[in-house]
Amino acid sequence: METENVFEIESPRVAFVTMGCAKNEVDTQRMQSQLTRCGFAIEQDPEAADAVVVNTCSFIQSATEESLEAIFEVAGMPNVTAGAALIVAGCMPARYGQDLESELSEASAFVPCSKEDDIVQVIAQALGIDQARLERMKAAMLGAVPEGAVAINGSRAVSAYVKISDGCDRFCSYCTIPYIRGRYHSFDYETVRADVADRVSEGVKEIVLIAQDTGRWGQDFEDESSLAWLVGTLADEFADTWFRVMYIQPEGITDELLHTAAEHDNICSYFDIPLQHVQPSILKAMHRKGSREEYESLVERIRRIVPEVTLRTTLIAGFPGETEEDFDELCDFVEEGFFDYIGVFAYSREEGTRAYDLPDQVDDDEKAYRAQRLRDLADDVCTPLVAARVGKAMNVLIEGREEDGQLFGRAMCQAPEVDGVTYVDNGEPGNIVQVTITDTLLYEMEGE
Ligand code: SF4
Numbered sequence: 001m002e003t004e005n006v007f008e009i010e011s012p013r014v015a016f017v018t019m020g021c022a023k024n025e026v027d028t029q030r031m032q033s034q035l036t037r038c039g040f041a042i043e044q045d046p047e048a049a050d051a052v053v054v055n056t057c058s059f060i061q062s063a064t065e066e067s068l069e070a071i072f073e074v075a076g077m078p079n080v081t082a083g084a085a086l087i088v089a090g091c092m093p094a095r096y097g098q099d100l101e102s103e104l105s106e107a108s109a110f111v112p113c114s115k116e117d118d119i120v121q122v123i124a125q126a127l128g129i130d131q132a133r134l135e136r137m138k139a140a141m142l143g144a145v146p147e148g149a150v151a152i153n154g155s156r157a158v159s160a161y162v163k164i165s166d167g168c169d170r171f172c173s174y175c176t177i178p179y180i181r182g183r184y185h186s187f188d189y190e191t192v193r194a195d196v197a198d199r200v201s202e203g204v205k206e207i208v209l210i211a212q213d214t215g216r217w218g219q220d221f222e223d224e225s226s227l228a229w230l231v232g233t234l235a236d237e238f239a240d241t242w243f244r245v246m247y248i249q250p251e252g253i254t255d256e257l258l259h260t261a262a263e264h265d266n267i268c269s270y271f272d273i274p275l276q277h278v279q280p281s282i283l284k285a286m287h288r289k290g291s292r293e294e295y296e297s298l299v300e301r302i303r304r305i306v307p308e309v310t311l312r313t314t315l316i317a318g319f320p321g322e323t324e325e326d327f328d329e330l331c332d333f334v335e336e337g338f339f340d341y342i343g344v345f346a347y348s349r350e351e352g353t354r355a356y357d358l359p360d361q362v363d364d365d366e367k368a369y370r371a372q373r374l375r376d377l378a379d380d381v382c383t384p385l386v387a388a389r390v391g392k393a394m395n396v397l398i399e400g401r402e403e404d405g406q407l408f409g410r411a412m413c414q415a416p417e418v419d420g421v422t423y424v425d426n427g428e429p430g431n432i433v434q435v436t437i438t439d440t441l442l443y444e445m446e447g448e
Contacts, residue, residue, distance in 0.1 A: 011039055011040060011137070012041070012050045012127055013041045013043035013049045013051075014041070014042060014050065014051045014053060014123060015048070015052045015053070016031070016032060016054075016055060017053070017070050017074060019063065020055075020056070020091065021057065022161045022210050022246075023161075024090060024091070026162070027113070027116055031055075031116055031119040034117070035123065037138070038134065038141065040123070040137070046079075047079055049084060050085070050127060051084060051087060051123050052074045052077070052080060052084060052086055053088075053111075053119070054071050054086070054087070054090075055089045055090040056071070056089065056090040057090065058091040058096070059091065059177065060348040061349075061350065062348065064095075071086070085127055086107050087109050087110075087111060087122060088100070088104060088109075088111070089116060090111075090112070090113055090116075091180045093110040094114065095179065097112070109122045109125070109126050113180065113182075114182060158397060158398070158400075158429055159207075159410075159416050160199040160202075160204040160206070160207060161208045162208070162209055163187065163209075163210055163211055164187055164192050164217050164227075165212070165213070165214070165216070165217055166181055166184075166185060166211065167182040167184045167212065168181060168184050169183055169213075170249070170287070170288075171287055172286055172287050172288055173285060173286055173287040173353060173355040174316070174319065174348070174350065174353055176353060181212065184212075185220060186217050186218055186221060188221075189233075193234065193237075196241075200238050200241055204241070205430055206242040206243075206244065207234070207238070207244070208415070209230075209231065209246070210246050210247060211247060212247065213247065214227055215227055215253065215257075216249075217230055226256060226257070227254075228254060228257040228259075228260040231245055231257075231260060231261075232267075235264040236264075242267075242268055242412065243264075244267075244412075245268075245271070245272075249274065250289075250290055250294075253301075253302060255301075255305065258301070258305040258306050262306045268413075269306050269308050269309045269310065270309070270413060271309060271310075271312070272312040272313070272415065273311065273313050274314045275290070275314070275315060277315065277316060277319065278290070278291065278295055278330055278333045279291075279292070279329050281321070281326070282319050282326055285321055285358060286316075286355070287354070295333075295338075296336075310340045310341075311338065311339045311340055311341075312342070312343070312415065312418070313339045313342055313343070314343040314344070315342060315343070315344050316344075316345050316346075316347050317345070317346055317370035317371040317373075318362040318366060318367030318368075318371065320358035320359065320360050320362065321358060321360045322347075334374060334377050335377065341382060341418065341419050342374075342382060343418065344374045345371065346367040346370070347362065347367055383440075383442050386440050387440045389437045390437050391436065391437065393434060393435070394411040394412070394434070394435060394436075394437060394447065395412065395432050395434050396410065396411050396432070396433055396434075396447055397411075397432050398424060398428060398432075407423065407424050407427060408421040408422065408424070409421065409424060409427075414445075419443060420442070420443030422437075422444070422445040422447050423444065423445070423446045423447070424447050425448060435447030
């Protein structure tokens, strides 16, 4: 690939195309931050960039296919065919390694998750920037960009994800994450705090703490710590900022965490607890613990300590060995109305996982049917719970305006991207306003 001439320009422009979940978005921000501090410019239009990084997702097969499509789309862009670098980063190189490299000749370089801290060197090399020039670019940026800040064409967000750990040790039998992201490792408190402080100084009003397994934070330190301590300490220091924690496995819901949430007005009384199933034999085959009774008493314990709590979960339909009776039991559990929001996925058979080889795989059509039935049931159960909020007073963080000028935001009971929004009639993005809920439509709310 011809790259020499690209470097005559002052600040090489790097664009990112990010696939997958919020955790990948955080990784993209981290790479952007490193590049910005080294004198690269973050470009929003991939067709105008000197290098395009596709940060891929390959958690499941459909995500891999979408990432491949994104790679081929970027490979066909005029700037890339004319010599701009195409870098493939993230989960795909981590999962497929050498096989991917030998099949994707369009890419200039591959950066698996574990090597994302090398992004500056990789892009510099792909663009033919030598060490002396890189040092000059870095020197020119000294003091110009605060540590950790992301400057993307001046855009401002009022809500930001902060990752508190990476990897996972649970090895659920259907999941590729431990193979892609490696063993669980908490980020130390100073790193998380610095990240939060940067976001708050940029005007962010809500911090969403994420990881593959947030509830385990701190348990791998020599001096063991806890998620409750982390979120409580951050909420004390940044008292005007909302804190929300996503992806807490059932074992991570400790009384300490619940009391910490109950005692802080700025910690959202919102817990996202992936259960995946309720039938013990299926949970065992998933290499997970629990049962319907255990989960019911978990919900009862949560509501006792945090009465106004909002609960979200995710469920998998059509896992190998799931009989019609097992599925009916899952439906019964959903009908109990323990959860305000439920995400449903059809089981995806992933090569390299233990569940791939399990007997009694459920037929694809049947999996899709069960998943849709569960989604419909969840809508029937959950949307009346949203409607029951009419008349309640809630604080809403205003996030922005629709194209027609309508203001929208989210209440503490709505997590970003998954739970809908609240429409309000007054205020500015970044304001937290108190409204009374006047109407709802499915998962959306309206407040005055
Ligand atoms: S907890 Fe289970 S499903 Fe979640 S990332 Fe870890 S192995 Fe995967």
